[in-house]
Amino acid sequence: MSQFERLTIDDIARLAEVSRTTASMVLNGNAERYRISAATVERVLKVAKEHHFTPSQSARALRSRRSNTIGLVIPDLTNSAHAALAQAMEWQCREQYRYQLMIVTSDEDPVRETEGIARLVAQQVDGVVVVPCTAEASRYEKWVKRLPLVFADRRVEESTIPFVVTDAAGMVERLVSESLSQGAREVVYFGGQPDLSVSRDRLAGYRQALDKNGVTEHADWIFQRDYQRESGYALMKAWFEAHGRYPESLFAGSITLLEGVLQFINEAHQLGQAPGRLMTFDDHRLLDCLPLRIDAVVQDSRELAAHSLRCVFSLLDGEAPPESREVPAHIHYRQRGEVRS
Known part of the structure; x- marks a missing residue:
């Protein structure tokens, strides 16, 4: 048995002495909509805070069909250029979109890259940005029916997937x-x-x-x-x-x-x-x-990240993505x- 205690919304409801439905409405920000009293809201939130509880992201994703997460696949985090891209993208996801960035690395290995994308898809990310480590378009095309996918830093010549690269x-x-x-x-x-x-x-x-x-x-x-x-x-x-x-x-x-x-x-x-x-x-x-x-x-790196995310969210919202582009650099x-x- 695990030594760690995993609380559920049922536990919070029990501790706050309210129904599961009431606890769920409060914790998901719907208390005012359903006219739940201020005293009840305060009690539920107090219990949740004391137990460091937040609602399940997976459950939210099932209800809203959005996980509020974006995946990033990069070859190597020890490469300062890729690390800078990841840093810029994490900040923009968090501050501009209120999204969480999930990062996996490929080690420049096409098999590991495919496995990494599959893991992100299994985690129900809303979109994926990939720094591709192969020129094989078929490795990426199969994912575009599942979720928005955009290339950053590198492009794949035979693919129609949008990209943003440096000049x-x-x-x-x-x-x-x-x-x-x-x-x-x-x-x-x-x-x-x-x-x-x-x-x-x-x-x-x-x-x-x-x-x-x-x-x-x-x-x-x-x-x-x-x-x-x-x-x-x-x-x-x-x-x-x-x-x-x-x-x-x-x-x-x-x-x-x-x-x-x-x-x-x-x-x-x-x-x-x-x-x-x-x-x-x-x-x-x-x-x-x-x-x-x-x-x-x-x-x-900031503009590479910004345009990549604009492409992802345009696709996610059912819009035509911004055109692929080359970003200026300097010396x-x-x-x-x-x-x-």
Whole structure:
């Protein structure tokens, strides 16, 4: 037997010496509508407060067909970009919609992602926002008849599911172009899974920068694995061992890849040697504390969250969802100590 006491509304009614119906009306905010006396309301609320009781959310969901919860599926909470998105979405759910956010992680595993969505659906969430970890549209289409589903941060090319993503190509092109225009003859690119939209967008921006500056892409400039820290470490280690030096410029396709790059540089040279210029997609305040000046593309997590939720609630209310969109980003220039949109 469990050591924990689970009270029901029947227990509150018994302790307050009222009927179950009366206790339910009071606790669900319908006392005035049914003309329940102030003394009875006070007694029921006093008992509920003393026993830290709130009405069952599941029971409310059955009556209203709304659970007042939204689900979020993200690859990794240790990724600061995904954590920032989750933080922004939790705040907006709570403060703007009076909703609760439920979060599950996929670990960039399509099977775990599907299981996570299934768990959220089983919990009767009213809608789901997903940062997809696969380009397989069929994995997501089956859920759209069950509840509103929206993609955030990444999109799936073959899917009609609405999405909100960052204008990655434009920002990466600008940052890499500036490095080339300032004299860099070599810009190495470390990226994630090639089939993901974010990987294609960031790589497209990199290649646009090369074309814009009349630079020919070299065979040992572009490497893609996944967005794990371990991959950043392995890619940096392999490149250094193959060339006996660091590249003139290096662009890391995510903050997690950059973490791995920095781990190798620190272990090998205590940050005393490094690429001539380091650039990354996504930012973190700890980069301000490093002796290396790292320029970063900064995503607008609040707007990503806001538009994702607008899409969810539009679908939930039976309206046409807002159009999918790209959200502008900005660049944090640490080499020059400035931030520009």
